[in-house]
Amino acid sequence: MAISAPTRDIGYLDQVYGLWLGDMLEQIPDLIWPQSVQTYARMRHDPQLTAVLAAYSLPIRRATWAIDPAGCREEVVQLVADDLGLPILGSDAEPGPARRRGVRWADHLRLALQSLTFGFMPFERRYEIRDGRARLVNLGERLPHTIGAINLNRDGTIASVQQDVAPASKPIPADRLAWYVHEREGANWAGRSILRASYGPWLLKHETWRVNATSIRRFGMGVPNVEAPASSTPAQVAEAQRLASAMRVGDQSGVGLPAGFKLNITGMTGSAPDAMAFIHYLDQQMSRSALAGLMDLGDTSNGSRALGQSFLDLFLLSLQAVADEIADTATSGQPGLSGIVTQLVDYNWGEDEPAPKIVVQDVGSRQEVTAEALDQLIRSGAISPDPELEAYVRKMWRLPERSQTALPTPPVPEADPQPVAAQARKRRRTARARQARAAATEEGVRRQLTLAENDSGMDPAAIHQTWQDALDKLLDDWQDISTDWRDDLANQIEQAIKDDDLQALAEMSLDSAAAAALLTTAMVALAGTAADQMAAEADSQGVNVDPPPVDEEALGAVAAVIAALLAAWLAGAAAREALRLAVPGAAAAAVAAAVVLFLLSLSDRFLRDQLGAALSQAQASGRFAVLREAPVAEYIATEVLDPSTCPPCSDIDGTVFDDVDAAQAAYGNGGYIHCQGGIRCRGTVIAIWNG
Structure with a gap:
């Protein structure tokens, strides 16, 4: 029986090919790539957004990253681990020696997380042939503001990118690229920054900052005025205005007035908008847009421990999802783009060789271990004291190591005269x-x-x-x-x-x-x-x-x-x-x-x-x-x-x-x-x- 499964696409991802023009559904010009790169570069320096980005990136960077060897040959696993500078899951329990060459995973991860800020973050791979093997020696970051054009294939995948849109510039082909992209839809390879939803609050906040600063400067000490008598001449009124305008704050300041003239310092009357409350509201909106509402719990007039835990649980889930997305991209890549691990294995052993995975564990999930918590766990029987637990406690609380004479070695049975x-x-x-x-x-x-x-x-x-x-x-x-x-x-x-x-x-x-x-x-x-x-x-x-x-x-x-x-x-x-x-x-x-x-x-x-x-x-x-x-x-x-x-x-x-x-x-x-x-x-x- 002949197979009649479809083998060609009828629809398409985007109508634009070649020199890509960005997300056609975005209505704000400053947020359409490539202008969006400059906008997000300004936004990330806002104190609230800097804290949000740090809350996302730092727990992911401090998490445990490793190579999962399941189903793969040891030679393959060892080469991948060596080239990426990552430990092998379950095998390398202790930290390894410092790296002097090749990829430093911690630095690569820090840069890859810039995809959260800008929506995407590309890298160019470089190898060297050593002992008959292709060894990965560099993952060079190609910062988003240097990308001038993203050239697409007709199926919406990346064909190449150019860092200079001039016709004579040399494009970087897709097989040289490792491309981290956040929330990609269709052929939108610029992705979607986590700062996108904060653009409105950020814009209003900075405008409010400027207005509030002017208000404080203008009305913070009141407006001086000199009142002239009713029979004053125009020249005397002008002199009174000059005296008021010349007033300055200082410990030696003073004024002398002719008879009948009166000095007043008038403050604002009536009510004025509460700019600080509005700025605080905008900060909360920016945190909420990134599921980082827990950052604002200390600034609220009332709160709940249960609510804080709910915020934390939701935020940790989002962190784990982002970390898994980074790990999956580094392992298998994006549609039409090889992963760092899979390409390294393909170059050395072919496409039929199983490739190990990059995995990440305990992203933000490590609970604080206190002496009281350990005591309760031991008393309840949930855990029992053993040498490994004791060694962990001594290390965490910087206690001295157990004396070698604390636990004497038990004697060997008499039947065996030698220990x-x-x-x-x-x-x-x-x-x-x-x-x-x-x-x-x-x-x-x-x-x-x-x-x-x-x-x-x-x-x-x-x-x-x-x-x-x-x-x-x-x-x-x-x-x-x-x-x-x-x-x-x-x-x-x-x-x-x-x-x-x-x-x-x-x-x-x-x-x-x-x-x-x-x-x-x-x-x-x-x-x-x-x-x-x-x-x-x-x-x-x-x-x-x-x-x-x-x-x-x-x-x-x-x-x-x-x-x-x-x-x-x-x-x-x-x-x-x-x-x-x-x-x-x-x-x-x-x-x-x-x-x-x-x-x-x-x-x-x-x-x-x-x-x-x-x-x-x-x-x-x-x-x-x-x-x-x-x-x-x-x-x-x-x-x-x-x-x-x-x-x-x-x-x-x-x-x-x-x-x-x-x-x-x-x-x-x-x-x-x-x-x-x-x-x-x-x-x-x-x-x-x-x-």
Whole structure:
């Protein structure tokens, strides 16, 4: 069947081609390009409009700009990032060295934002060929007031521009241009300045300024007049007028008058227009036209915090939209114009090569972090203190770094006479872990995968999800255990108070057998799944390993200890609360019921951490069981699953161990043994078989 889709346009964008004459719908000559450039150049120096432009541009300039590597090859991403001077998203956490050549993104962004002022801002690209690659070395601004003509193709796209309209001038072709334009419609490549709606208020404001200044100068001190007597001659009246006109303000000023003459200083009578109120109104109109009404909240006679927040939210949305427009133009360009990134990739690898994107984050959205806010978040359980949070707080409040002796390094198990740090002293960072990182956006993955992690065949999202699913199910099943334990504790508390035996509160205990059995079942199941995942990673590298049976006895012993510790913790919490409530004369049943309510109100953070640690140990058990069955490999530490990486974990991340014994000594019980986060650590070990 033949395809009958339309392949040619019938309509058009504009009737004017060649030497472009501007927006034909604009009625004010001073706002039609190219005259508009001069008008907006004057307007941007108005104090109110200067503040509006700063409110738009500064948050965008201070935002986080980066290269998103998703779906692109590392070589491509690295070249684009190097030529634009931008970090790679998720890979370059720390600031890089200062640039001595090439594009400085901060300066380019500052100039690109001039498109908000003038409506458009063009740049000319220049490359140099280095090591067989086209490298972007300059984005030269071509300021709007230098553009004399915009030559269009018949489809309304730009063919070229001329900085001098003389016939002999050399045009700049479209493929050399990066063109930022704000609110373009059709072939109006001069765009629409955000100052356009402020033109009327700006014009009236400056006229009012001049009138008000003249009024103050003329009437600020009153008008002097000398009144001559009724019998005065014309010469005497003229002399009186001369005396009045000659009066000046000064600490030595004075006047002498003949008998019968009278001096008066007359001020304005009646009412006069309030020029300042009108100027204030015009400033508000200019702010409102740019959605920057929050700038005027401090000048109003009344206000509302909720209203201010609404203004702020709307303004931040507009900032993010402008920033996204800049990022999209820099990446993909405008219709008929290549983007900076896409052209750079096309020149070096062709049009079929996926190109990375420029992205911008947290435009004006970073909330102020105060000590009070952190305290409330921690108390509510929304966040929990960890080494990364502590490091952030110390940096923000300029506090000294934590002493190295503040948290002593935990001892290494007796079975290993040498500390892990000594075993890893000869470790070497794999070069793959230092190179550009592959894209990863799955839930539970802290950062992009290193090449070593990618080559290992590990699926961090799947590893995390199996652990999370197991933990969710275990917590759900644990509710029956918790209910039985609370009922048992209530009976023991009631009996102790009835017997007036407070010592019995310290001796309360719980049967943890059912809890141990439930935890053992969960650990054994997850260990089996982890062994299958480790075997699949080996298989992806061409190494076939049959997962060995799970060591149920060892896992059961761990489960029994953890269940007993949880039972003792709950009994201790109940005993402390019962002792607090057991005042003389208190009813035993009432105290027991109040303790149950107290236990129900406790956060599940401790329980979740303990059960999660048990499941992490089960995962480690299954993975190491397969590693010991498989041929010798290169064993590498990975912290990709750890949501909060402390300094010791950051240091061990990517380490190559001498053998599987050293790796298991560091990660055998689930998580890195020296992690400052303790049982919350989610680090593990991967393996690379070299054939």
